[in-house]
Amino acid sequence: MTSAPTVSHAADLLRELLGDRLLQPADVDFPAAVTVWNGAVDRAPAMIARCRDVGEVAAVLRVARRCRLPLTVRVGGHDWAGRALRDGGLVLDLTGMREVEVDPAAGTVTVAGGVTAADVVAALRPYDLVVATGVVRAVGLAGLTLAGGYGPLCGRHGLALDNLLAAEVVLADGRRVVADPTHEPELFWALRGGGGNFGVVTRLTYRAHRLPAALAGMVMFALDEAVDVLRGYRDLLADAPDELTVMAGFLPGPQGEPLVFVCPVHSGADPAAGQRHVDRIRAWGTPLVDQVAPLPYEDVLRMFDDGMVDGNHYLLRTRWLPELTDDAVEVLVDAARRVSSPYSAIALHHFHGAASRIGVTDTAFGLRADHLLAEVIAVWAPGDEPGAHRDWAERTSAALAPLALPGGYPNLLAPDETDRVRLAYGGNWERLCRAKRRYDPRGVFSAVPTLPVTDDEE
Template identity: 40%
Template sequence: MLTCDEAEEEDMAATELQNRSGVRIGTDLIDEFAVGLAGRLIRPADADYDEARRIWNAAIDRYPGLVSRCLGVADVIHAVKFAARNNLLVAVRGGGHNVAGRALCDNGIVVDLSAMRGVLVEPKTRTVRVQGGATLGDLDRETHLHGLAVPVGVVSKTGVAGLTLGGGVGWLVRKHGLSCDNAISFELVTAEGRLLAASAEEHPDLFWALRGGGGNFGIVTCFTFRAQRISSVFGGLIVHGRDKAREVLRFYRDFMATAPEELTAYAAMLTTPDGMPAVGIIACWCGDMEEGARVLAPLRAFGPPLLDAIQPMPYPSMQKLLDGAFPDGTHNYWKASFVPQLTDTVIDLLVEHGNRMESPLSACLVEFYGGAPGRVSRTDSAFAQRNAEYNIGMTAQWTDPAESERHIAWVQAMYDAFEPHSSGMHLLNFQSEPADQVIRASFGDNYSRLAEVKRKYDPMNFFSLNQNISAAAH
């Protein structure tokens, strides 16, 4: 039987930092590293360690050896060089909202950018500089002051970095394209600890890869975006009873086929806050308000709906409409597949599997991207899913960890059912556990070019906790 002192020593040994080869990293080296940080180094014994290792998705429960909360680029470089010298596994945390939990790792070091959330707007040039830890809410708050908006996602707590590096779809996607299409430069720290700028003029190969290629090539500490003149939008939620799901989804498909690109609208099998199974459509019109009212009139009249909350609103309010549907601390498991057409068979599958959902927090999503994304060649950036029309999202969300197995099984069964109808590509930001073959298929012919960029900038796969590209691929 262990004495108290022996038990304490055993606990300390269990939390010692080890590198990827199992070699212990001494406390003297860690102390020296901490002294060189302007930010803060958080260790397992610190009172706020559990908070530092917590992210939005409670299904991710990892125990990093160190969390380096960086205050600036110099801190990021310092952390990267320390990790490289000591062969540490590295995770990069921006907003911490990626469903796969790539912001955390076990035993290694988290390079935490969550304190780097600055946003600088240049109204005359309509450009915006955004630090790597900023969220969509941080970005929207600053751009809205100038009557501008950057095309980003749909939940304000999402990190700008992970969203953009994986492509980035949101309420402005059909008119103004993906988030990565609106990025005009990046500043990043490489695996060697160098600070590089990537744009059409500087390191164009890296610029190409960062627009959709994930976090494979370095830690982006600053993004520069092109902003659009958007201040207010016409949008909101329409809700119908679940018994109308087939009719509503078919109407949605036919309506969106001819809808102007100023309109982005997504549909979902969901459960209302009061527990009613429903089908909903959430729409965002980013053009002239009177024209938007005319265009949306048939969508609002169909049914008629049980709830019509379409109204003019500031764009940041639109960005927050879904925040409540993805609260912190729930367990999440997601998958997604692109389908070229929303056929009656696909709709039947949506209804069938939507009716099998066991959690009121889960949803089956239909997202139509036809428009601006498809006018960019699939070889112009790493993001290859340019001709994808519909993304089918399967989002399981629950609160009791004891229920995990059955909710994950529901997602997997739905994913398998859609595979025969899939284009073979997937929205990687929407995947909890993308297999290597899914990653390769999603990049298509761009994969070999991405592997060349990986060999050039990260041949040892220092940055591996991402939608990982093999440097050895040919």
């Protein structure tokens, strides 16, 4: 019979190790340390261990294992489902590990496990270098990378995980290993798409790319032009070069009605080529907002900083669309017209080019064909009844389901969508589960996505 976690003993051991960097509910800094971006997340961890280096991470892991405490890892805290926190658990907090080391000659950057996208793009800016990131600066780079990493450079440089060169990992038993193509190659394969299921990633080395500026910005149209805009978007994607990655969807408008947006990012060396694509976008209707210009990559990411407000309540649903058919356009426009909240949004992320040319078995990430990631984002203010907003997201997702590929983006799937997690990995699923059993046989880590450790679930 398994005994209950020994919280008090763990607290004694961790207090000796970390001093006042161990936080418990009675500590004044504890409430802020368990606050995440999504105000709907309400979890009560038993304690938070704020680590400064890999040695402390290993020591905390050993204590958690010895005292049988459920463990989570926190970096950016941007997982909408709040899986960085767990009731009664120990939070291994990496937010103090923010070092960034740039090697301009080698074209690489090495970051500590707590680094956000904002940290790394700011450090690279003086060198005119960039890494592949998502679209939000506050997101932890490790969590984004381990499960995928759609972003503005997807067409030219692939997903964030496609640019990972090496990772330092502390395994569940406290051992520290380096995973790269020649050291722990199976772990390196699994890390690129399998999420934080195998250990705590404390350092990551990425390939960096020269990009002094990108032609990027927002073009927004009235909702009654949405059908024409989305059809134009579909036609543009059909012949978009690698250098052009384009988001689209619906964002809240100033009068409460959603606006349809198109966000091109052209990272090629020929500004005139990028401008031709922008002119094509403008011709789809009458732009209400037209703000496209050469921008440093750091400023490209700032475009979405104000779109999602910390403290609001969020629920996300995701679908992979193989193409933007007329039926899909109809579903998306209807959802925008029926939106239940003036804060909600829909985003279409563009996967193509370099990301599509990587073999589906080369990494754990399970979908390498061109597609759109449809992100349905229900948002409501604290105190609002959630029912109507949840229903809007669920209805939209259900309407897209017949038009979608199996599975979905693991970083955005809900905790109870276990069947879709399995489908997301396709033929990589069984290999990924074997890696889970090899590196975390006791199931210490329950990250995004959650992988089984028993044979009967494979």
